[in-house]
Amino acid sequence: MILKTPSPHLLYxxxxxxxxxxxxxxxxxxxxxxxRQQQRVFEELERVTETRLAPNWDAYxxxxxxxxxxxYAHHFLMALPFGMPPxxxxxEPDGHLTFEWYRTPHRTLSVSVSPEGELHYAVLIGRRKFHxxxxxxxxxxETLLTWIREVYAE
Amino acid sequence: MNPDPLPLRVKxxxxxxxFVTVSDWVRSDQTVRQEAFIPHPYPxxxxxxxxxxxDHQLWKIGQDVANARAIAERRSVTLYGSADVKTSxxxxxxxxxxxxxxxxxxPLPENPNHAAILGWPPEKSAQKSLALxxxxxxxxxxxS
Numbered sequence: 001m002i003l004k005t006p007s008p009h010l011l012y013x014x015x016x017x018x019x020x021x022x023x024x025x026x027x028x029x030x031x032x033x034x035x036r037q038q039q040r041v042f043e044e045l046e047r048v049t050e051t052r053l054a055p056n057w058d059a060y061x062x063x064x065x066x067x068x069x070x071x072y073a074h075h076f077l078m079a080l081p082f083g084m085p086p087x088x089x090x091x092e093p094d095g096h097l098t099f100e101w102y103r104t105p106h107r108t109l110s111v112s113v114s115p116e117g118e119l120h121y122a123v124l125i126g127r128r129k130f131h132x133x134x135x136x137x138x139x140x141x142e143t144l145l146t147w148i149r150e151v152y153a154e
Numbered sequence: 155m156n157p158d159p160l161p162l163r164v165k166x167x168x169x170x171x172x173f174v175t176v177s178d179w180v181r182s183d184q185t186v187r188q189e190a191f192i193p194h195p196y197p198x199x200x201x202x203x204x205x206x207x208x209d210h211q212l213w214k215i216g217q218d219v220a221n222a223r224a225i226a227e228r229r230s231v232t233l234y235g236s237a238d239v240k241t242s243x244x245x246x247x248x249x250x251x252x253x254x255x256x257x258x259x260x261p262l263p264e265n266p267n268h269a270a271i272l273g274w275p276p277e278k279s280a281q282k283s284l285a286l287x288x289x290x291x292x293x294x295x296x297x298s
Contacts, residue, residue, distance in 0.1 A: 048178065059175040059219050059231065061195050090178050090187060093194035094278075105185050105290035110282055122188070122282035124290065131279035 037086045038077075044089040045073060045097070052091045063095035068115040072136055073097040076113055079140050085152055087111075096120070101151045109147045123147045160205060160266060162259035164241050170201040170257055170269055171236035173216040174294065179237070186237040186292040188285035191271070198270035203259065204238070207267060212236070213297055215265050235296040243291045244271055249280055255288070 051057065052065040076099065087099035096112040105124075112120040113136070121144060122131040134141040164170070172190055174180060179190040193199045202215055213233065220233040241257045248254035255273045262268040271288075274281050 056222075057176070059173075059222055060200060063194070088178070088181070088187075090189045092189050092192045094192070096278075098189060100187065102181065108188075108286060108290075110188050110286060112278065112282060114278075120278040120282060122279055122286050124283075124286045129283055129287070131283040133277075133279050 034083055038080075038082070041077060041086045041089065042074075045070075045077060048089045048091055048097065049073075052095070057091075058093055060093060062091075062093035065091055065095050065097060066115045068117075069095060069097055069113055072115070072117045073099075073113040075138055076111075076119070076136060076140070079138055081140070081145070084145075084148060101148050103151050107151055109144075109151050111144060119144065121147070123151070125150055159261065160203065160259055162261075164203060164257040164259055164269055166240075166242035166245065168241045168257075169204040169238050170241060170244070170271070171204060171212060171216070171238050171295075172199065172201050172292070173219050173236050174234040175220050175231060177232070177234055180234065180294050184294050184296075186289045186294050188282060188289040190237050190292070191285040191288045192281055193271075193274050196270075197274055198260075198272040199274070201239075201257070201269050201271055202236075202265060203267040203269050205267060209298060215267065216297070218264065233297050235294055237289070237292040238295055239288060239292045244288065247284055247287045247291075249275055249284060251275075255284060 049065050049070045055064050056062060057064070085101060087101050090098040090100060092098055092112055096114050099111045101109045106126055107124065109121065109123040114120065117136045119134045119136050119141065134143060174190060179187050181187060191199050202212065204212060216233045216236060220231045244255050244257050246254065253273060253275070255271055257269055257271055260268050260270045274284065
């Protein structure tokens with residue numbers, strides 16, 4: 001029996017499947033990566049919430065994350081302008097969910113989402129410190145957008 | 155454990171440990187997040203003084219803290235390590251009103267080295283601001 005071996009150029013496909021080098025190709029690839037990052041943050045929000053549904057999840061008597069808090073946090077993420085750096089997700093012992101934009105320990109913004117729909121934030125930029133509370137009305141307050149940009153500013 | 159009670163006054167050069175029982179309190183670069191220090195439900199943050207404790211004794215106390223949760227949840231809970239801060243560093247952290255955080259010995263029957271970081275303001279955002287400062291000065295020590 002004679003086996004026919006296909007010509008090697010028909011098996012090798014690596015060089016035929018490049019992502020392209022045009023500006024448009026780079027733009028499309030960049031946008032796709034941003035969407036993947038955005039999706040990962042939503043998945044992280046799910047994971048963090050699911051592991052904080054029982055009381056005392058931190059061994060220091062933490063409160064569970066409520067449905068309301070999750071709902072506000074989800075809407076907060078939805079409201080983030082596309083292309084903003086993705087935050088890390090966490091939770092605090094009072095049951096607030098947190099979003100953190102971090103560059104260094106001294107260049108960090110942390111936002112807590114409360115079950116009442118308030119956004120408590122604190123930011124550290126070198127020696128400068130600011131904190132405050134903003135209501136969340138399904139738009140990201142301009143103050144927070146400014147701080148996010150400041151954390152990553154050169 | 156020490157037979158003699160520790161002085162309640164915590165010296166400036168003492169190190170206090172906040173046991174890390176939640177993995178995402180520590181970032182991938184091994185720095186500590188502010189969530190680890192937010193006080194709740196008590197107005198103080200519970201810590202343990204390193205004073206006179208060998209490493210294995212400190213981890214035993216931390217594991218007991220984690221086990222309390224494990225028993226409640228009927229599953230194993232990991233002690234990831236501790237977020238260590240120097241008392242003098244804690245005492246230099248304050249808010250815009252000039253009020254500083256402090257560390258005070260608060261021994262418990264099961265943990266004579268127990269202490270508390272106190273002086274937290276009541277406003278949540280102000281607490282976060284001080285917790286950011288604390289976290290920036292804290293050093294994560296993985297459980298050995």
